Amino acid sequence: MGKLFEHAPCIYFSASDDGTLLEVNNFLCASLGYDAAELTGKNMDTILTTPSRIFRQTHFFPLLKLQGFTEEIYLTMLKSNEEPLPVLINAVRKQVDDMPVCLYTGIVVHNRKKFEEELISAKKSAEAALYENVALAEIKAELQRHIEVLDKQIHQAEKQNHELRQFNHVVGHHLQEPVRKLTLFNSLLQQQNKDADSTPLINKIAAVTGQMREVLSDLQKYLWLQETLPNKKMIELDKLIDGAAEKLSSEFPGVELHIEKDHMPPVEGDEEQLQLLFYHLLSNAVRFRKDPVRVIVTISVTALKLNQFRYIAEKYKYTDFLRLCVKDEGIGFDGAFNNRAFEIFRRLHNESGRGVGLTLCKKIVDNHLGNIKIESEQGKGAMVTVELPLNVVAKNAVI
């Protein structure tokens, strides 16, 4: 009579923390098709299916260790013939002779499992329907909000664009023409007044009009970037960077420009604009160099996933971006200006520069739906980080 409980229709086994089986009852062995001797000393994973093994590691064990017990855990055991055996398990963790031992009891739940499966499937469809309903209603409301905002923004943008086009016209013709004439008349004046007292003044006028022409030319570039949509195609960044470096070498003949860069994967973008971007980034490194003849720029590349939503809060879509860090060892600038460096005509140095280069860079990166930031400290060089979305056309071609 004493051993009758061994055959009671419930599962019983005990195991150490690491899962080594210490005792197993007859009912468990019979249900699984093992002899007790085959199981004791083995790891309890032997009698669990793979999903239940994962569940034991991620849920069952942490809970048992923290709480000292777990109740009504559903697991699937694995019979010796590889068939599954659904069970519901209770467990406690006790100190026995200073050793933690986990005691498990359970029942086989063939029928309950079927019933539960039907329940779960019904619950799932109900949840899915509910979620879709709620989600649809939310999306509808959100859409309505966005349409209203969008309409206002389109109106605003249209107005600004119109003004900008007029402004562009003013800059292009009404300002450029007088400046051209000013330059011309001034040079005539220069020729007529050789050796006269007024020469220094005339030279100053020449210098100032020269600067004005450059500013106008920069402004026109800015307006060009504002008005032209990027003409996107796959671009080899290596070539662009080499091209920009060559241009700078001819502009600064005495300066050696060394670029240390990672291998650049191709990106989708506007060739002319990206060329201008790298030209300005490298040109800043050259103009604000510390060493008079040697400029070292490192360009490192990381592919990473970033949220492509930039303005709408709580919207997420992680997509592939390429992050380029362009770092120089130049004179740098006051870190307090890190956030204001991209403002138009914001000059960070007294030495040179008209304060347009970084503004153009930002415009170009914006046109490519990317991000740009600059970090610097006085005397410690500057690092510009550009993040461009990697729209791999070939991969997602839908149209």
Added chain:
Amino acid sequence: MVASMATRNNVKVFGKGPQPMLFAHGFGCDQNMWRFVTPAFENDYRIILFDFVGAGKSDLQAYNRERYASLNGYAKDILEICEELKLQDVILVGHSVSSMIGLLAAIEEPRYFQKLIMVGPSPCYINDGNYNGGFERKDIEGLLDTMEKNYIGWANFMAPNIMGNKDRPHLGQEMAESFCSTDPVIAKQFAEVTFFSDNRADLGKTKIPSLILQCSDDIIAPMEVGEYLFKHLSNSTLKVMKATGHCPHMSEPEETIELIKEYLSKVA
């Protein structure tokens, strides 16, 4: 409109040292799983514990399906905590999937982190060609099924009308004391994101020194996976533990503490 990360992620800060040690729990549990390990570091470090949104006592209202459809969304939790607490030179200790979440955080904003400690990490759980992650797709589908069966009735149980039921006060108490409780819908998405993730291509993207704590006989992160990580993760150190299973910080906290301390003292 964004609530403080401290409330959202149930952030706990304690300890007497200056350098922050940020512990990120893995899938299936919450910050409670670190309780056997943190006391050993309290005197020398500033300990930061938190629950990912959706786990433990985090703010479930902050859960966003789109954001947490990617491990990057979870990495953002870590980055936002670092930003809010203005952390620097962080030693980031991540268990299981949080090792990869930590890696993604370190790739996105390297400036916060000094060292990564990965407990039972795996960059990819599913077998793929020559790569042996340990599982087939059907195993993970089976896990999702097992989870569902264990959460049956859970949603009803958590419903506020029952939680507030004065006739059954023990229920509320039980919830307060139960560990590793997770909303079933969130847990399922976390499981899918975790086990179907593949971060092998991200391993080469950081140079931050890392320690890989590899358990003997861990079915979730087998030895081969630890060796793969060690080979592909720059500046990594691999330590094979005597501890078995997937939770050495719970089953063998002393060994875990000893190896982390040894690593921290050696790698400057």
